[in-house]
Amino acid sequence: MREVPLNPRPALSQGLNSARVNVASIRQLTVRYGSFTALSDFTVDIPVGCVGLLGPNGAGKTTLIKALLGLVDPASGSGEVLGADIRREGRTVRQRVGLMPEQDCHLPGMTAVGFVAYAGELAGMPAAQALRRAHEVLEYCQLGEARYRNVETFSTGMKQKIKLAQALVHGPRLLLLDEPTNGLDPHGREEMLELVRDVSHGKDVSVLVSSHILPDIERTCDQVIVVTQGRLVAQGMIKDLKRLEGQPVDIELKDPNGAFLNALLTAGVTLLGEIPLGYRVQAPGRPEETAALAFAAARSTGAQIRRFHVATRSLEEAFLEVIR
Amino acid sequence: MSEPNLTEPSPPDTGPVTGPIADLSYRTYDGPLSPPRARWWAIARAASRQTFAKRGFWILTVLGAWYYLVMIVIVFFVEQVLSASPQPTNRAMDFFTRIVWKDQFLHGLSFAQLIFMIVTLMAGAGAIANDNRANALLVYLSKPCTKGDYIIGKWIGVFMPVFVAMALPTFVFYLYGAMTFQSYGFLTADPWMGPKLLALLPLMAAFQTSLILGFSSCFNQGRLAGFAYAGLYMLTNLFTQLMVGVFMNYVSRDNTAIDQVPATVKTFFYASIDGLNIGLTKAILGTHGSPYFGIPSRIPSMRAPELLPVLALIIALSVGATVLAWRRVRAVEVVG
Numbered sequence: 001m002r003e004v005p006l007n008p009r010p011a012l013s014q015g016l017n018s019a020r021v022n023v024a025s026i027r028q029l030t031v032r033y034g035s036f037t038a039l040s041d042f043t044v045d046i047p048v049g050c051v052g053l054l055g056p057n058g059a060g061k062t063t064l065i066k067a068l069l070g071l072v073d074p075a076s077g078s079g080e081v082l083g084a085d086i087r088r089e090g091r092t093v094r095q096r097v098g099l100m101p102e103q104d105c106h107l108p109g110m111t112a113v114g115f116v117a118y119a120g121e122l123a124g125m126p127a128a129q130a131l132r133r134a135h136e137v138l139e140y141c142q143l144g145e146a147r148y149r150n151v152e153t154f155s156t157g158m159k160q161k162i163k164l165a166q167a168l169v170h171g172p173r174l175l176l177l178d179e180p181t182n183g184l185d186p187h188g189r190e191e192m193l194e195l196v197r198d199v200s201h202g203k204d205v206s207v208l209v210s211s212h213i214l215p216d217i218e219r220t221c222d223q224v225i226v227v228t229q230g231r232l233v234a235q236g237m238i239k240d241l242k243r244l245e246g247q248p249v250d251i252e253l254k255d256p257n258g259a260f261l262n263a264l265l266t267a268g269v270t271l272l273g274e275i276p277l278g279y280r281v282q283a284p285g286r287p288e289e290t291a292a293l294a295f296a297a298a299r300s301t302g303a304q305i306r307r308f309h310v311a312t313r314s315l316e317e318a319f320l321e322v323i324r
Numbered sequence: 325m326s327e328p329n330l331t332e333p334s335p336p337d338t339g340p341v342t343g344p345i346a347d348l349s350y351r352t353y354d355g356p357l358s359p360p361r362a363r364w365w366a367i368a369r370a371a372s373r374q375t376f377a378k379r380g381f382w383i384l385t386v387l388g389a390w391y392y393l394v395m396i397v398i399v400f401f402v403e404q405v406l407s408a409s410p411q412p413t414n415r416a417m418d419f420f421t422r423i424v425w426k427d428q429f430l431h432g433l434s435f436a437q438l439i440f441m442i443v444t445l446m447a448g449a450g451a452i453a454n455d456n457r458a459n460a461l462l463v464y465l466s467k468p469c470t471k472g473d474y475i476i477g478k479w480i481g482v483f484m485p486v487f488v489a490m491a492l493p494t495f496v497f498y499l500y501g502a503m504t505f506q507s508y509g510f511l512t513a514d515p516w517m518g519p520k521l522l523a524l525l526p527l528m529a530a531f532q533t534s535l536i537l538g539f540s541s542c543f544n545q546g547r548l549a550g551f552a553y554a555g556l557y558m559l560t561n562l563f564t565q566l567m568v569g570v571f572m573n574y575v576s577r578d579n580t581a582i583d584q585v586p587a588t589v590k591t592f593f594y595a596s597i598d599g600l601n602i603g604l605t606k607a608i609l610g611t612h613g614s615p616y617f618g619i620p621s622r623i624p625s626m627r628a629p630e631l632l633p634v635l636a637l638i639i640a641l642s643v644g645a646t647v648l649a650w651r652r653v654r655a656v657e658v659v660g
Contacts, residue, residue: 069466091360091468099466105459108450109374121366122467124357133355139348152458166463171353203350 021048023174023206024068026086029077031063031230038063040230042077046208050200052217052238053210054319055227061210064227065176068208069094082173095123098167102178102210104159106151112138113147116165123170133169141165141195157188164195168205175199175207181216189216196220214315224315226322234322241322242312249290252278252307263297272311280311360468364477367469371481375447381485384443388436389493391616395428396500398617419618420508425501426517427614429494430605433528436493437598440532441557443489448482448536449553450546452649457544461653475650479537487529494521517609524608528601531638535597538645541652560596567593568626575624582624593626600638607631 024046031039039060046068055061066072068081070090078085084092107115113134120130138147141161146154151162160180167175180196181189197220200207211217217224218238226234234241253260256277264281265271269290272280283290287310298305313321375381402419455461464474498518501510514520536553543549567589574585594603606613606628613625 071465091470094466095357095360095468101459101462101466103459103462105462107460107463108454108458118366118370119463119467121370122363122464122469124360124363124468125353126356126358129353129355133353136351140350144348167466168350169353170357171355199350204352205350 022046023048024079024081024208026064026067026079027077029067029079030075031060031067031072032075038230039067039074042227042230042232044225044232044235046206046225047223048206049223050197050207050209050221052221052224053208053227054214054217054224056323059227059323060230061227062178063230065099065178065208065210068176069097069099095170096173098170098172098175100163100167100175100177100180102182104156106154106159106162108152110151111148112143112151112154112162112165115151115162116169119166120169125170130169133171134165137165137168138162140168142191156183157185157191160184160188160192161195164192168199173205175205177207177209177211179211179213180209181211181213193219214319218315226319228323238315239312241318242315244311244313246282247287247290248272248280248282248311249287249294250275250278250280250307250309250311251294251305252276254304254306257301257303259301260297260303263301264293267293267297269293277306362473363467363469364473364480367464367474367477368480368484371451371478372447372484375482375485376488378446381443381446381489384439384446385489385492388439388443388489389432389496391432391435392428392493392497392500395432395617396497399505422615422618423508424513424611424614425505425508425510426514426520426609426611428501429497429517429521430602430609430611430613431616432494432497433490433605434598434602436490437601440486440490440528440601441554441598444482444486444532444536445550445554447485448533449540449550451478451482451537452540452653453543453546453549456541471650471653475537475646475653478649479533479646482537483529483533486532487526490529491525494525514610520608520610524605527604527608527635527638531601531604531642532597534642534645538648541649557597561598564593564596564599567595571626572623582627590626594629594634600634600641603629603634604631604638607634 022045026042026044026046029039029042030037031042042060042064044064053061053064063072067074067079067086070081070084070086070093074087078087080086081093082096084096086093107118110118113131116134116138117127117130120133121127125133135144135147138144141164143158143161143165146158151159154162160182164177164180167177177196181192184192193216196207196209199205200220207220209217209221221238223237224235224241225232252275254277256274256279261271261279264279267283269281269283272282274280281290281294283293291308294305294308297303461474465471469477498521504510511517536549539553539556540546540549543552570589571585571593574581594600608631610628612627615621
């Protein structure tokens with residue numbers, strides 16, 4: 001039985017059974033600041049789930065986030081976020097979306113629980129509900145012990161967490177996180193990434209994470225959007241983006257064996273390079289066919305294959321190639 | 325029924341429970357959300373709540389009533405003298421004939437100007453300045469709020485405490501007077517006094533609110549904004565005190581010499597923040613003023629200014645300060 005949401009806001013779960021559900025769609029959006037074009041004829045669909053937003057400085061990530069929040073006036077194009085038009089229904093968009101900004105920001109003179117409850121009231125929650133929910137999200141963000149402390153006395157890590165709490169308090173269906181691990185020590189970063197991963201998986205909340213730290217994106221997101229010079233240059237699953245062209249494979253042996261390599265080359269396999277205890281090779285056809293050739297060569301030469309996997313590149317390598 | 329297995333080992337002791345009792349996992353919020361408009365009210369409520377929560381605000385509000393309290397005590401004692409005497413003394417009767425009730429409001433508000441200034445600083449100096457320092461606008465604009473909501477909310481959030489500090493003592497005295505001093509012409513001397521006060525007090529509070537918000541928007545620290553506002557207040561006040569000195573120099577020797585006071589002195593007599601407020605009070609209540617506490621004095625008061633020029637100046641300054649705040653609050657850079 002499918003759950004029916006208590007409030008009339010569009011629930012993502014309503015469409016999860018369909019092949020692909022988008023939380024936001026931008027169509028041919030152009031945003032200009034004077035003579036500078038920040039986004040040019042930009043079209044993108046942001047799917048449900050945790051999506052990373054990548055791009056070099058000045059690529060247009062910030063403008064895209066502003067556009068998604070309905071805070072910029074586009075020169076042309078259109079867009080929808082959770083069913084609301086970004087050009088005409090900016091307030092509605094911001095009620096359905098939570099933003100965790102990159103910069104340090106809080107409301108002076110307030111305790112943590114007062115701040116988060118106030119953020120909920122600003123989003124339209126009744127005061128009593130906002131207070132109850134503030135306690136709940138502060139506990140979730142691991143700030144339960146510090147809820148009655150003035151926010152101005154918080155450490156950097158706590159300030160990052162309270163920014164997440166104020167973004168979550170009104171139960172947004174889409175979270176926009178701008179550099180969520182900015183300024184955090186390794187332990188704080190670990191906690192923040194765990195929170196982001198937790199909230200974006202199985203909680204009916206989609207997350208768009210803008211970050212320069214590619215391992216963070218890789219750790220939390222399933223998909224990425226790569227932007228450069230105001231244009232979309234790549235979009236898809238991270239594992240697809242990391243896949244190398246021609247699907248080369250890495251074969252690791254117990255002992256590197258020249259006869260094995262010769263047998264492979266004779267079978268029409270191309271050597272792309274050596275890896276520790278093995279070779280990176282490529283053959284026409286699918287990786288399964290390469291595997292069959294490798295096992296045949298091993299059988300004929302007495303080599304012992306310890307590991308066989310499709311070779312991938314790091315997200316950083318993939319990113320650099322895409323934006324080149 | 326099977327026999328209990330006495331040899332079955334008991335479950336291993338897992339030790340004390342270390343995890344939280346409550347469910348701390350994330351839950352979606354499916355409760356009500358009001359339509360995303362008119363968020364200024366939430367901002368105004370939060371801003372005024374912060375001031376109302378300060379004990380100092382209420383102490384200052386009570387201190388602002390000092391003239392009225394002294395007046396009540398004096399009237400009480402004079403009444404006691406009247407009632408104790410079989411034949412009312414002439415001096416006591418003279419006291420009541422000298423009392424101009426609307427002037428008591430003029431004096432009450434004039435003497436409390438400094439207190440109103442402190443209340444204004446308390447409520448408004450940090451209203452925008454502290455938000456500038458803490459980057460709070462990011463929080464506001466990422467919610468369904470606009471710059472308009474923010475400015476209006478802050479304005480009303482400062483206005484409410486300033487208005488309460490001005491209005492509470494004034495209307496308490498008005499109600500007390502209406503109940504106690506009726507026989508001395510409190511209500512009949514000026515039947516429009518109530519409506520006039522209702523018009524005057526919001527104007528004074530709005531003027532102070534607009535000015536402090538203009539100052540607050542120019543700084544990143546409430547303290548600095550407060551110093552700047554207090555500095556302007558004191559400097560302009562010093563200037564008007566100089567004018568008072570010149571005026572007194574003319575009229576103290578000859579109380580009919582008020583017409584000989586130079587026009588410049590008359591013009592600049594009210595050229596300060598509290599001067600404008602006092603001028604507005606005189607103009608709206610329709611009085612030039614009379615001796616304090618009904619104590620006879622031969623020194624005349626400075627005449628009330630014309631209502632329209634004072635009102636126009638106050639509105640122009642208020643609008644100017646609000647426009648300054650509007651321009652200084654930058655709503656563009658929401659994300660890095």
